[in-house]
Each structure stands twice: as C-alpha cells, then as structure tokens.
Amino acid sequence: MNRLENKFEELKKLGQKALVGYLTAGDPDIETSKKILVQACKAGLDVLELGVAFSDPVSDGPVIQKAAHRAIANGITLEKTLGILKYIRQEEIDIPVVIFSYYNPIIAYGIERFANDAKAAGADGVLVVDLPFEHSNELDDFLDDSIALIPLVAPTTGEIRMKKICEAAKGFIYMISRVGVTGGGKLDVKPIAEHVAMVRKFTDKPVSVGFGVSTADDVKALGSMVEGIVVGSAFVRIIEENGHSHAIATMVAAKVSELKEATK
C-alpha cells in the first residue's frame, strides 16, 4: 500500500475526510514556497497537490494562473519543483503528495525521466490535467506501481466513459465539481451528489471533489458525500494577497487548520 491508500484508510478509521490542498510550487518564490508548503502540511493537510507552474494553464481560473506566472517569473521549473518535494520530505513531511501538472512541462522534461525523478523525490501520485484517459498510457507506462496516475472525472463525463475511467483508476478519483475552470463561483451541492452517485456505481476507490471549494461550510457539505475535499484557489489567493508578508506561511497554515477542522 502506498501513502495515498494508507491515508484514506487511516482517515476512514478516524471518521474524518481528507483535506487535499493544492499549492503552486515556487509561489511566490522558491524559498517562501518551501516554508508555506511545510507549514501547510504540518497544519493538517492530509494530501498535498504540488502544482507545477505552466505558462498557459487553460483549466485554471485567474488565481492559479497568476500563481503560475509569479512562480515562473521567480525561476520555478519542473526540476526545481521536484527539488522542493525532496526538501519537504527532508523536513519530515510524510503525507501523500500528488504532483499536479499540465502535460507540456513533463514532455519537455522527458516522460521517463520525470517518472523516475518524481518517484525518487517522494511523489505518491501524478495528476495531469490535459492528459485524458485515452492518452494516459503515454505516462502511465513509465510510472512505478507505487505512483498512482490520478484520473479526473467531470460533470460532463458520460456514463460509458465514467465506467472505463473508474475501472482503471488508482489512488483516488478526482471529481470536478462543476463545469468551468478552477476557483470562484458558488458550490451547488445537489448536482454534485448525483454525480458522486454515478461514480460510486463503478468504483469503491476514494472520491475527492475539487473546483470552487473555498469555505469551511463547503468542506462540511462535501464531507458528507465524499472521502476527500480539494482546496486550491482559496489557499493560493492568500499568497496573492499577502505574498510579501513575513507571516505568509502562518496565514496559509491558519486557513489549512480551519478547513481541516471542518473535515472532522
């Protein structure tokens, strides 16, 4: 069992849900980002989604777009992102980490090289937003069994396709809460519940819901339906608004603690 499976098992026993936190590696700069990540993990993240900055993030709303551009301007690369992961592992952060990327930086790095280096750096999963199911073997063929290629399902995913994706799934299922890009908007719980029911027909893997989750109330509402709740833009926005503050890592950590409470 890898860290991801262990974590969901452990939380199930505790009667808790997983707080899955997305942060763009290198945002606002590499050194500050390391501090933020370590503190956020220590403050109660159950799973870290470590974002690889990409110049043209078409699945992301303005908050994460700006984070990517800040990080790139301050020198982040995929190689340095893996370096950050190594660093937080040295800081004894033992929670599961999913590398969250667009496909192009991985192609540029070399797919096989990425698969090897991600494992060596301590990744437990990889999620590539623009690498859909039909092309996923391009990466999956190189990934060790200890690294899960996390699949996405969307509200637009039809039943036949959903079945195929769920049957092949490893780690957990990332369910996109609504059509659109990351961040913003209000969470509408009812269609999500119907969507979760469809996913459950095809898999007993843990389900995590993301896109548009920002408040403790959102987390509570989703916690009654699924095993994991993904929060991204709500954390990244704190960096956008307070990037130069010395207390930035503490501020992100405080938001993590608040939302983690809501998963209990």
Add this chain to the structure above:
Amino acid sequence: MKNREIDFSAMPDDLGLFAGFGGKYVGETLIEATNELDAARKKYMQDEDFLAELGDLLKNYVGRPTSLYYATGLTKLAGGAKIYLKREDLCHTGAHKINNTIGQGLLAKKMGKKSVIAETGAGQHGVATAITAALLDLECKVFMGVEDIKRQQPNVERMKLAGAEVVPVDSGTGTLKDAMNAAIRYWSGAVEHTFYIIGSVAGPHPYPVMVRDFQKVIGIETKKQILKAEGRLPDTIVACVGGGSNAMGIFYPFICDEVELIGVEAAGFGIETGKHAVTLGQGKIGVLHGSKSYVLQNQDGQIQEAHSVSAGLDYPGVGPEHSMLKETARAKYVSITDDQALEAFKMLCKTEGIIPALESSHAIAAGMEIASKMNKDQIMIINLSGRGDKDLSHVLQVLKSKE
C-alpha cells in the same frame, strides 16, 4: 523516403493522431464535447442536404470558386517558374477563414447550439465567425488579445457591426495564444450549450481534421483550375503557416500527388533574435491548446512568445498535420522575416495591383525567391490567403518608423 510508408489520406486515426501528432489533450470537462463534435462532423460531412446547404453558401455568399490567377507581372519579375495566385483574398470578408466558419456555423446549427465563440489573432477569423453568426442567427463572442485589438482596429469594428461581442484578453502577451487560452477557459464553463469555432487546423481532435476538411475546397478548386489552364498539376505550391489552415486547405488535395509543398513561417525580426514564429523550424514537440505538435517553448516547457509583424502568424503552435508533413518530409517549411514580408507586400501592390494580407505576403516573398530558381516551364501556385486592407494602417506605421 520516409513518406512512402505513410498513407497521408488516411490520417488521422481514431484518437485524432496524425502519425503521433494531434490527439485530444484537453481537460476532462471538454472531452465529451469533442467526442460529440466528432460524431456530428462525421455524420454531416456525409449528409447530402448538409453538403448542399454548405455548397450553396460557399457559392452564393462567400463567392466561391475563387479565381486562380496567372500573375504575369510576378512571373516576369521572378524570371523563373510560371506563378499563379489562388485568390482567397476575394472571399467575402477578405480571407479564406470564412470557408471554415460557414462550415462550423452550419454544424453548430445542426447540433442545436445557440451560441458560438471564437478566438482571433489578425481578426480575420473573428470577422468571419461574427459574420457567419449574423448570417445563421447565432449569438457570438470573439476572444481577442488586447495587443491584437490595437493592431487590428478595423476588424474589431466589423465584428461589432455584425453583432458580436469582442472580449478583450489581457493575460499573457495579449495575442492569439492568450485569446485561445481565454476561449478554452470560457468554453470549459459553457460547454453544454456553446459551440467553439476554432479558426485553424489546431486544437483538440476533431478540430484539425474538421477545419482541414472545410478548407480543402481551396485545393480542390485549385486542382481543377490548374488542370484546365495548364493541362497538368503544378510543380510547387506555397502557402503561409501560422496555425496552418490555408496551407492545409490548399495542400491536402495534392498530398498524394507529385507536387512539392512549401509552408512559409514568419521569421519576425529574424530567427537569430529569438523574436519569431518559426514553430516548425525552431520549436520542439509538445502539447499546446489540446494537440501534440511542434511548439515554441523554452527548455522547461514554458510556451514562448511568438513574434511576427502579421498578427495571424503570431502563434507559438502549429497544426499537428503540418508536424506530420514536416517529420515525414512530405512538405518543406521555410521562413520569411517581417522586412521581407513588407517588401513583398509593397511589391505585389505595385506589380499586380493586389493588396495582400501581411500573412500572405510571407508566402509571396518565399514563392518569388523559390520561383526565381525554377525553370520557365515549371508552375508554381501561391495561396493568396487574404487581402491586406486590414493591415494598411499597421503597414504604413511600420514603414514610416523604418524611414
């Protein structure tokens, strides 16, 4: 000869791959929409009523067939091959883009979509989409970079007159790449009722093949016309390549023939300056805007800014079918700088009394150079993809600043 092993006419495969290029590398939210579109285009491209309706609009609204004009002035000036111009500049709205927007617009209607969106660089695709939407009674939003809005003001006004909303995009460099990012993001949120009319042979499958199929009318007409005029096929066909739709349109019907195909990319200030749009010549294989193809990018996989005096070629990606044609050496790709294109622009105005689009001026410049080295009994066809009225104020400004 690698290309002997490939049946070009059978591409792409079921995954939308042209010998490994293309595919559908988009977020899960958009996948079923691309599947639905693929099913619809397969159905309607076989449907006699649809094809009759499309044929009627192309003839009576767009003004097809466009002429294949024997350019005696150019021929004399080059002093080599006989040069013909395929006059896509004579299409309604002034460029080849409308061949595709009419096709996709009709398809949107058949699929029951009430609104369409588009991205635009030079504004030609935006204008063609806005005008198609007006004709077919569809709501229309066009995403356009703020830099391009400045460069192409007359086209912005045309879109607005046709009732479209022009959405300014200020992220990134404010050019075509960013407009396409914005259009994809909008589409992700409105995918259930909105049809995205992509303007080039780029984007996720089925766009590259669908846009090519709507544009291949250019090559089909050209073939008939040259056979009538000369009794044989041309030796060489030249077309400019940004995303590459006018080039694929004229190349495709000749793809299995013994005809040399030359694509012309924009070298901007010069390849050595790094400020260019020579994607096939200088890029690396990657994924941008939903397909795997050559991409201008740095070593970390971040997309680089393209540069060209012509807004329509100012794009760091290229259609996947072109990547296949390059890899297999079925087509050859060369590049022309801003200065060379501007010279060709002036030259064509003077020599033939035709004002070419800056995009097409790249094809003219390369064509003249290549034709001059060919024999007098050889034939070259240059695709004159659009007219240059839209570029006049920009060209005059650039020329003035050079004085």
